[in-house]
Amino acid sequence: xxxxxxxxxxxxxxxxxxxxxxxxxxxxxxxxxxxxxxxxxxxxxxxxxxxxxxxxxxxxxxxxxxxxxxxxxxxxxxxxxxxxxxxxxxxxxxxxxxxxxxxxxxxxxxxxxxxxxxxxxxxxxxxxxxxxxxxxxxxxxxxxxxxxxxxxxxxxxxxxxxxxxxxxxxxxxxxxxxxxxxxxxxxxxxxxxxxxxxxxxxxxxxxxxxxxxxxxxxxxxxxxxxxxxxxxxxxxxxxxxxxxxxxxxxxxxxxxxxxxxxxxxxxxxxxxxxxxxxxxxxxxxxxxxxxxxxxxxxxxxxxxxxxxxxxxxxxxxxxxxxxxxxxxxxxxxxxxxxxxxxxxxxxxxxxxxxxxxxxxxxxxxxxxxxxxxxxxxxxxxxxxxxxxxxxxxxxxxxxxxxxx
Ligand code: HEM
Numbered sequence: 001x002x003x004x005x006x007x008x009x010x011x012x013x014x015x016x017x018x019x020x021x022x023x024x025x026x027x028x029x030x031x032x033x034x035x036x037x038x039x040x041x042x043x044x045x046x047x048x049x050x051x052x053x054x055x056x057x058x059x060x061x062x063x064x065x066x067x068x069x070x071x072x073x074x075x076x077x078x079x080x081x082x083x084x085x086x087x088x089x090x091x092x093x094x095x096x097x098x099x100x101x102x103x104x105x106x107x108x109x110x111x112x113x114x115x116x117x118x119x120x121x122x123x124x125x126x127x128x129x130x131x132x133x134x135x136x137x138x139x140x141x142x143x144x145x146x147x148x149x150x151x152x153x154x155x156x157x158x159x160x161x162x163x164x165x166x167x168x169x170x171x172x173x174x175x176x177x178x179x180x181x182x183x184x185x186x187x188x189x190x191x192x193x194x195x196x197x198x199x200x201x202x203x204x205x206x207x208x209x210x211x212x213x214x215x216x217x218x219x220x221x222x223x224x225x226x227x228x229x230x231x232x233x234x235x236x237x238x239x240x241x242x243x244x245x246x247x248x249x250x251x252x253x254x255x256x257x258x259x260x261x262x263x264x265x266x267x268x269x270x271x272x273x274x275x276x277x278x279x280x281x282x283x284x285x286x287x288x289x290x291x292x293x294x295x296x297x298x299x300x301x302x303x304x305x306x307x308x309x310x311x312x313x314x315x316x317x318x319x320x321x322x323x324x325x326x327x328x329x330x331x332x333x334x335x336x337x338x339x340x341x342x343x344x345x346x347x348x349x350x351x352x353x354x355x356x357x358x359x360x361x362x363x364x365x366x367x368x369x370x371x372x373x374x375x376x377x378x379x380x381x382x383x384x385x386x387x388x389x390x391x392x393x394x395x396x397x398x399x400x401x402x403x404x
Contacts, residue, residue, distance in 0.1 A: 006035040009042050009315060017386040020289070021330065024317045033302050040311055041304055042290075044318030046325045046343070048302035052314065053291075053348030057299035059089040060350050061292035061311055068311075069177040076190035077172055077182075083232035086350060089296075093349060096233060099225055100353055103214040104237075109356045112146045116361045119145055120249075120368040128402035132379060135253045135396040143245035146361050147238060152210035157199060158238075164192040165239050173389040196231045211237070237354065243390040244287045245358050249365050250396050251285040252278070256369055257378045257398055259332050263370060266334060270367040277334040278362040283342035284332050286316040287390055291346050319343040373400040 007027045010016045016023060027034040028044035036042055043049050052058045063081060071078040081087050085096045119142045127133040148158040165188065171177070172185035200216060207213045212234060218224040225233070256263040256277075266273050291314040295306035306312065320342045321329035345352035352358070369376070377400070382393035 006033065006041075007031050009034045009036055011387065012037045014386045017384045019384075020315075020317055021321055024315055025321065025330075028318045028322065033304060034315075036313055040313050041302075041306070042318075043302050043312060043314045044322075045302070046319040046322040049314045049319040049343055050347060052293060052301055052312070053346065053350075055299070055301065057295055057297045057306075058293050058301070058312075059296050060086060061294050062087045062089065064294065064311060065292050066172070069172065070179070070182055071172075071186075075182075076186045076193065079228075080189045080193060080232055080235070083226075083228045085233060085236050085353075089349075095224065096229065097349075097353065099215065099218050100233065100237065103211045104353065104357070106356070108150055108152075108211070109360055112150050112357060113360050113364050115149045116142060116146050116364040117368055120365050121372055124368070124372050124400070124402055125404075131401055132397065132399045135250050135398055136382070136393055137395075139249045139253075140242065140246040142249060142365075143242045143361060146245075146357075147241040150241070150357060151212065151238065152208065153199075153212070160195060161192065161199075161235070161238055162242070164188055164195060165235070165242075171388070174387050176387040192235060193231055196234055200227075200231060200234075240352075241354055241357065243392075245361055247287040247390050247392055248282060248285070248358065248362055250393060251287075252281050252362060252365050253369065253376075253398060254378070254382060254393065254396050255281050255284060255332055256366070257376045260376070262332060262334050263376060266366065266370040270370040273334055274363040274367045274370075275359075276336060276338040277366040278359060279338040279341065280332060280334045280336055281362070281366070282344040283320045283326070283336075285391070286320055286342070286344040288316055288344075289391055290315050291343075314343070316343050372403050374403050376400040 007030075009020075009023065009027065024044060027042075033044055033048070034042045043052060063078070065087065066078060066081050071081070073079075085093065085100070088096060123133075123138060123142070144158070144162055145155075148155055151158075171181045174181075200212070203210075203212050204216055207216070215225065215230050215233060219227060219230045256266070262277075266277050292311065293314060294311045295308055297308050299306050319325070323329050325340070326336070341347075345355040345358075376398060379397045379399050380395065382396045385392050385394055
């Protein structure tokens with residue numbers, strides 16, 4: 001490598017995505033930071049990632065994130081993003097978060113535990129005779145049904161929203177956006193906003209004891225939430241809940257099929273160890289490859305200088321496997337301290353709003369795998385898809401014996 005040339009995280013190389021960790025580790029441990037193929041600074045160490053997420057000179061990327069992907073003002077996806085909680089910062093962001101936090105009650109989170117448990121068990125039982133199915137193909141229905149229970153919306157309403165959102169958003173936020181992806185995403189988001197707008201109107205005339213009604217009350221208050229914010233916030237919660245959790249549920253099956261000794265441990269004490277098991281899967285295979293940030297003022301961090309407005313990327317596999325935070329970070333070990341959280345739900349002002357819900361769903365999934373499977377194994381090797389916003393494998397075919 002020539003002097004003064006930063007090492008590159010090869011996001012444009014398909015082979016990188018199947019196992020990015022050795023490259024990330026090499027750059028993190030030797031060089032501290034790296035750059036992406038388009039020259040953006042990439043943060044790789046835990047301490048640097050934590051500092052950037054907590055310092056006021058850094059914030060989430062806003063509209064530049066999709067401008068870089070070729071979307072323009074007036075495009076439905078651009079307008080959606082304008083109001084999205086993940087793209088807001090400062091006072092506006094704090095206002096939105098406190099409204100959602102109030103609407104996401106612990107009671108509504110606990111409600112999903114039995115729902116998830118029953119759906120995962122039923123999935124395993126349904127395939128008990130052959131003892132085989134592809135987790136990747138079948139799992140998305142489960143976080144979908146859990147979020148329906150959580151939001152207390154009708155299945156047909158949810159199915160319609162889900163259909164609108166499927167696939168389009170994830171492609172549009174990925175690192176490799178084509179005109180065809182842009183057109184599809186714009187059509188989808190226009191239809192989605194119209195649909196949720198109608199749902200809001202129907203809930204306004206027939207209020208219920210649910211999250212959407214609580215958000216409508218905030219909107220009717222006039223100051224707390226605008227109509228566009230209300231619609232987008234609802235899609236943020238619904239959309240944020242499904243693909244991410246489906247990715248992590250697949251990884252739960254995947255890592256336990258790959259590590260039978262760890263599954264055996266979990267089997268001995270599913271209730272006691274399910275929390276540690278899930279924290280380890282979250283650390284080991286994060287659902288997002290990166291978190292998009294920018295400097296809002298000129299600042300020094302991670303041994304680098306950032307200009308005001310400069311975007312930067314935190315590559316989540318870096319902090320999650322940083323040996324300064326985790327001993328033997330490449331080892332999958334469910335007995336690690338579950339209170340030492342990884343970077344998978346991010347941190348700082350944008351820390352995932354749905355983390356308690358996702359954790360509850362994943363813990364029940366892990367406990368059901370331990371209770372109801374024996375001899376769990378993969379029947380073919382999954383590959384990680386390159387350049388997608390939410391990490392997914394192409395397949396996760398398993399074989400097991402069902403234990404009633
Ligand atoms: C295992 C599953 C999940 C993962 C890995 C995940 C990950 C993340 C990450 C990394 C962020 C922050 C990104 C940033 O720094 O800007 C985030 C934000 C968010 N998540 Fe999740 N999430 C998951 C599940 C959920 C669920 C179930 C919900 C809904 C109930 C949800 C709703 C949100 C929302 C609304 C935000 C925006 C918060 C803000 O910008 O203030 N997520 N999530």
